[in-house]
Amino acid sequence: MTTTATPSPATESLERPPTPAERAAAIGPAIAEHAARHDAEGSFVTEAYDALRAAGLLKAAVPTELGGDGATIAELTALQREIAHHCGATALASSMHQHVVAFTAWRFHRGLPGAEATLRRVADEGILLVSTGGGDYTHPRGEAVKVDGGYRVSGHKRFASQSGHGAAMSTMFVHDDPEQGRRVLNMAVPIAAEGVTVADNWDTLGMRGTASNDVVVKDVFVPDERVLANRPYGVVDGPLQVISQVAFPIITGAYLGVAEAAYDAALAAATPKAENLLVQRQLGRMRHRLQVAAWALDGALAAVGDDPTPSREAYLAVMTAKAEVADAGIEVCDLAMDVAGGPAFFKGSVIERAYRDIRAVKFHPLTPEATLVESGRQALGLTGLLA
Numbered sequence: 001m002t003t004t005a006t007p008s009p010a011t012e013s014l015e016r017p018p019t020p021a022e023r024a025a026a027i028g029p030a031i032a033e034h035a036a037r038h039d040a041e042g043s044f045v046t047e048a049y050d051a052l053r054a055a056g057l058l059k060a061a062v063p064t065e066l067g068g069d070g071a072t073i074a075e076l077t078a079l080q081r082e083i084a085h086h087c088g089a090t091a092l093a094s095s096m097h098q099h100v101v102a103f104t105a106w107r108f109h110r111g112l113p114g115a116e117a118t119l120r121r122v123a124d125e126g127i128l129l130v131s132t133g134g135g136d137y138t139h140p141r142g143e144a145v146k147v148d149g150g151y152r153v154s155g156h157k158r159f160a161s162q163s164g165h166g167a168a169m170s171t172m173f174v175h176d177d178p179e180q181g182r183r184v185l186n187m188a189v190p191i192a193a194e195g196v197t198v199a200d201n202w203d204t205l206g207m208r209g210t211a212s213n214d215v216v217v218k219d220v221f222v223p224d225e226r227v228l229a230n231r232p233y234g235v236v237d238g239p240l241q242v243i244s245q246v247a248f249p250i251i252t253g254a255y256l257g258v259a260e261a262a263y264d265a266a267l268a269a270a271t272p273k274a275e276n277l278l279v280q281r282q283l284g285r286m287r288h289r290l291q292v293a294a295w296a297l298d299g300a301l302a303a304v305g306d307d308p309t310p311s312r313e314a315y316l317a318v319m320t321a322k323a324e325v326a327d328a329g330i331e332v333c334d335l336a337m338d339v340a341g342g343p344a345f346f347k348g349s350v351i352e353r354a355y356r357d358i359r360a361v362k363f364h365p366l367t368p369e370a371t372l373v374e375s376g377r378q379a380l381g382l383t384g385l386l387a
Contacts, residue, residue: 019075019078019079020057020060020069020071020075020076020078020079021075021078021079021081021082022082023055023056023057024052024055024057024079024082024083024086025082025085026055027051027052027054027055028082028085028086029086030047030048030051031048031051031052031083031086031087031090032086032087033047034046034047034048035048035086035087035089035090035209035353036348036353038089038208038209039089039208039209039353040208040347040348041208042202042203042204042208042209043209043211044093044162044164044165044209044210044211045087045089045090045093045209045210045211048083048086048087048090048209049090049094049128049162049165052083052090052094053126056068056069057079057094058094058097058098058122058126058128059101059122059123059126060075060076060079060098061076061098061101061102061105062101062105062119062122062123063105063108063109063119066108066116066119066120066123067120067123067124068105068119068122068123070105071102072306073102073245073246073249073250073301073304073306073308074249074301074306076098076099076102076250076253077249077250077252077253077297077301078253079098079253080092080094080095080098080250080251080253080254080257081253081254081256081257081260082257083254083257084253084254084255084256084257084258084260084261085257085260085261085264086261087209088206088207088254088255088257088258088261088353088354088357088358089207089208089209089210089357090209091253091254091257091258092161092207092210092251092254092255092357092360093161093162093207093209093210093211093212094162095250095251095253095254096129096130096131096161096162096251097128097129097130097131097162097166098250099131099246099247099248099250099251100129100130100131100170101119101122101129102246102247102250103242103243103246103247104118104119104122104129105119106242106246106307106308107228109307112228113225114188114225114226114228118168118188121167125167127166127167127168128162128165128166128167129166129167129168129169129170130160130161130162130163130166130168130169130170130191130215131160131161131169131170131171131247132157132158132159132160132169132170132171132172132215133170133171133172133243133247134159134363134364134365135157135158135159135160136157136171136172136184137172137240137365138184138233138234138235138236138240138365139174139233139234140155140171140172140173140174140184141155141156141157141158142154142155142156142157142171142172142173142174142217143155143173143174143175143176144173144174144175144185144187144222145175146175146177147221149223149224150221150222150223150224150226150227151173151175151185151187151221151222151224151227152219152220152221152222153173153187153189153217153219153220153221153222154217154218154219154220155171155173155216155217156214156215156216156217157169157171157214157215157216157217158212158214159212159363160198160212160213160214160215161210161211161212162210162211162212163191163198163211163212163213163214163215164198164200164211164213165211166191167190167191167192168188168189168190168191169188169189169190169191169196169215170186170187170188170228171186171187171188171189171215171217172184172185172186172187173185173187174233175230180230181233182232182233182234183230183231183232183233184229184230184231184232184233185227185229185230185231186227186228186229186230186231186239187222187226187227187228188222188226188228189217189220189222189226191215193220194220195217195218195219195220196215196216196217196218196220197215197216197218198213198214198215199213199214199215199216200213201213201214204360205356205359206353206356206357206358206359206360207356207357207360235384235385236315236385237310237385238310239310241310241311241312241314241315241385242308242309242310244315244318244319245304245308245311245314245315245318246304246308248318248319248322248364249297249300249301249304249318249321251322251364252297252300252318252321252322252325253297255325255326255329255358255360255361256290256293256294256297256325256329258329258333258354258357258358259290259293259325259328259329259332259333259354259358260290261350261354262332262333262336262350262351262354262355262358263283263286263287263290263332263336265336265340265344265349265350265351265354266282266283266286266335266336266339266340266344266351267283269339269340269341269343269344269351270283270339270340279339282335282338282339283339285331285335286331286332286335286336286339289328289331289332290328290332292324292328293321293324293325293328293329296320296321296324296325297321297324297325299317299321300314300317300318300320300321300322303317303318304317304318312378312385315385316371316374316375316378319366319371319374320371320375322361322364322366322368322371323366323368323371323372325361326361326362326368327368329358329361330358330359330361332358333351333354333355333358334355336351336354336355337351337352337355
């Protein structure tokens with residue numbers, strides 16, 4: 001009787017192209033090389049982006065027929081998680097580009113206008129896309145006034161990662177429509193447009209290499225064709241549910257990777273005190289929190305799938321996973337500092353940087369506390385998602 005042998009993992013890896021995460025691991029040392037310097041300076045992680053671009057990873061979410069990898073949301077989440085093992089700021093900043101590209105790909109597959117042209121520019125020209133979604137979300141900072149052929153927009157946008165290096169900004173403005181009432185307009189605004197100014201004011205506790213400078217928009221004309229969505233003000237409607245299902249697993253993957261990097265550094269530092277019962281417990285607690293957080297993220301990705309549709313349940317699954325990663329990540333980074341002791345307190349330590357970087361996780365909507373409120377509303381059968 002003839003049997004067919006099951007391929008070993010090593011054989012499988014030779015038969016298939018490497019995943020985006022595997023390609024990121026290969027360039028990990030290049031990503032990590034300048035991380036401490038950019039953190040100290042508060043400067044953009046340019047060299048890491050050069051490495052990502054050279055590896056084709058900044059176009060990973062572009063559909064294959066347009067020159068990219070056609071990476072799924074789960075693959076992009078794994079990619080950002082791996083990048084964060086080497087530099088948290090690079091992972092978070094590039095996750096903002098990745099999720100905008102991924103949502104543009106979602107729009108492309110539905111034949112929506114403008115998507116193909118943008119994706120081709122990402123693939124062919126290597127442009128970066130900037131997001132202000134987290135700072136705007138349901139209550140944007142800025143207003144849009146209707147004029148012939150489009151809108152005149154003005155506003156002050158915060159937390160715009162890689163803003164000084166992007167080509168276009170995916171952002172939102174409030175529009176008071178005489179018939180529909182107060183609305184939120186999602187728009188694409190060129191960074192180089194007259195009236196757009198990128199500030200040099202990113203000086204923060206953590207994620208210092210993301211260059212998430214403010215962007216000031218003053219009386220900029222946006223044509224009607226660059227209005228990507230017209231949504232109700234102050235609520236999480238169907239389109240925003242989809243945007244969130246695409247974006248937040250990818251962003252959350254970056255923070256889980258930061259916590260895993262802190263754990264790995266603490267484990268290495270703990271080797272000389274391996275017989276210490278307290279250290280054993282602290283490492284066990286860290287492993288426990290990271291495992292449960294990873295399961296939560298995996299569960300959210302399963303709920304979202306490869307082609308998300310509006311879903312309150314999937315939206316809350318994503319937010320619940322993000323809240324779990326936030327709580328677990330902060331505890332893990334705190335414990336890593338305890339396990340490693342004094343050396344981890346010095347600037348330049350991986351743990352010290354992770355300890356600061358992980359704090360940014362609570363600033364993304366929904367916050368962990370707001371997530372609990374939304375989960376409670378769902379349990380009580382209250383309709384509508386508020387934010």
